Amino acid sequence: MSTTNIFTPFSEEELIPKEEKLEIIKKGKQFSIGIPKETCLNERRTCITPDAVQVLVEHGHEIIIESGAGQGSFFTDLQYSESGARITQDAKEAFSQDLVLKINPPTDEEIDYFKPNAYLVSALQINLRDKDYFTKIAEKKINAIAFEFIADEYKQLALVRLIGEIAGSVSILYASELLALSNGLMLGGITGVRPTEVVVLGAGIVGEFATKAAIGLGASVKVFDNSLSKLRRLHTLVDSRVPTSIIDPKELSKSLRRADVVIGALPRLNMQPIVTEEMVMKMKKGSVIIDIVIDNGKAIETSELTTMDDPYIIKHGVIHCGLPNLTSKMPRTTTKAISNFFLSYILNYDIEGGFENMLIRKNEMKQSLYMYKGRHTKKVICDRFGLTYHDINLLIF
Numbered sequence: 001m002s003t004t005n006i007f008t009p010f011s012e013e014e015l016i017p018k019e020e021k022l023e024i025i026k027k028g029k030q031f032s033i034g035i036p037k038e039t040c041l042n043e044r045r046t047c048i049t050p051d052a053v054q055v056l057v058e059h060g061h062e063i064i065i066e067s068g069a070g071q072g073s074f075f076t077d078l079q080y081s082e083s084g085a086r087i088t089q090d091a092k093e094a095f096s097q098d099l100v101l102k103i104n105p106p107t108d109e110e111i112d113y114f115k116p117n118a119y120l121v122s123a124l125q126i127n128l129r130d131k132d133y134f135t136k137i138a139e140k141k142i143n144a145i146a147f148e149f150i151a152d153e154y155k156q157l158a159l160v161r162l163i164g165e166i167a168g169s170v171s172i173l174y175a176s177e178l179l180a181l182s183n184g185l186m187l188g189g190i191t192g193v194r195p196t197e198v199v200v201l202g203a204g205i206v207g208e209f210a211t212k213a214a215i216g217l218g219a220s221v222k223v224f225d226n227s228l229s230k231l232r233r234l235h236t237l238v239d240s241r242v243p244t245s246i247i248d249p250k251e252l253s254k255s256l257r258r259a260d261v262v263i264g265a266l267p268r269l270n271m272q273p274i275v276t277e278e279m280v281m282k283m284k285k286g287s288v289i290i291d292i293v294i295d296n297g298k299a300i301e302t303s304e305l306t307t308m309d310d311p312y313i314i315k316h317g318v319i320h321c322g323l324p325n326l327t328s329k330m331p332r333t334t335t336k337a338i339s340n341f342f343l344s345y346i347l348n349y350d351i352e353g354g355f356e357n358m359l360i361r362k363n364e365m366k367q368s369l370y371m372y373k374g375r376h377t378k379k380v381i382c383d384r385f386g387l388t389y390h391d392i393n394l395l396i397f
Contacts, residue, residue: 030060034097037066042308044072044331047101049339050083057084066094073335123147125295131385141374151364168209175261183286189218199259202266203230264291264299273301285317295324
């Protein structure tokens with residue numbers, strides 16, 4: 001049958017099959033990464049190990065590290081240099097790169113070193129910040145990402161969990177040291193001797209690992225939290241061996257009077273502390289309080305910020321530790337863990353086409369920002385410091 005009279009809106013050429021065209025993601029340019037030396041809180045951790053530097057350099061990134069940045073974690077300038085990093089004696093040079101990786105937020109002086117539209121990734125420690133900090137980084141039009149807000153594709157706070165795992169374990173190890181110092185007690189249990197009693201406030205990641213560490217040493221542990229789902233989860237994880245309770249003041253006060261160690265692992269941002277001064281006054285003399293969450297709203301009213309040089313104070317006969325960087329007591333382990341995270345974090349952005357492309361494609365990336373080109377994008381921060389809030393979804397679309 002002839003087909004010459006059949007009507008078609010297409011030409012013969014248009015009907016010929018053609019090869020499929022696939023979208024190719026345009027990769028962003030490789031960027032320079034600055035690793036400055038930490039200057040606050042006697043910080044010993046850093047964000048990148050020499051091994052991670054080598055991988056990043058092989059992927060085309062330029063790494064500029066301030067001399068001595070890895071010293072606290074027992075990594076030398078020579079190790080970084082041999083891995084491909086460029087060592088600088090000038091802090092300003094390390095801060096003036098496309099991306100700056102830090103543990104603690106930059107100081108006022110350090111903020112001046114940033115170039116406009118640079119990316120900063122660091123902890124925020126909101127309880128230690130003031131309004132001037134946010135105003136100053138806004139003036140530099142910095143894109144700021146906080147450890148506390150970095151989420152993965154499952155909406156889990158990946159870096160918070162990682163550091164929390166270490167912090168929970170370290171809190172018990174350090175509490176053991178302080179307990180021996182204060183009254184000669186060993187944290188744990190020995191045949192024929194009553195085990196020490198540990199109260200953990202918070203059944204999240206930090207509380208979970210503090211509980212596991214305390215159980216491992218043989219201590220008697222009780223966990224308080226107002227989230228029944230978290231308590232149920234913890235109960236399952238530790239094989240139902242630990243009594244749990246919601247935060248009932250009467251029950252909590254009774255447990256605190258018997259406690260040898262109290263671990264504060266429940267952030268109280270913009271809320272009242274869980275443990276009041278009156279409760280602390282009734283605790284045993286020589287007992288130990290470690291308030292891990294002091295930088296995000298302290299859990300114990302009598303807690304105060306302490307430093308690595310003076311890690312604890314004594315109030316009402318009770319030792320109080322308020323180190324906001326408690327994991328800095330194990331700097332090499334913590335640095336390795338953080339470095340592993342940032343290595344995959346940065347390489348993932350390479351694959352996806354750079355930071356700007358990721359901001360458009362990934363909602364979790366948007367939510368990790370608390371400032372975008374000088375605009376405040378986290379409501380919790382704006383409410384606390386009286387700043388103008390900008391919805392990140394209206395700035396990037």
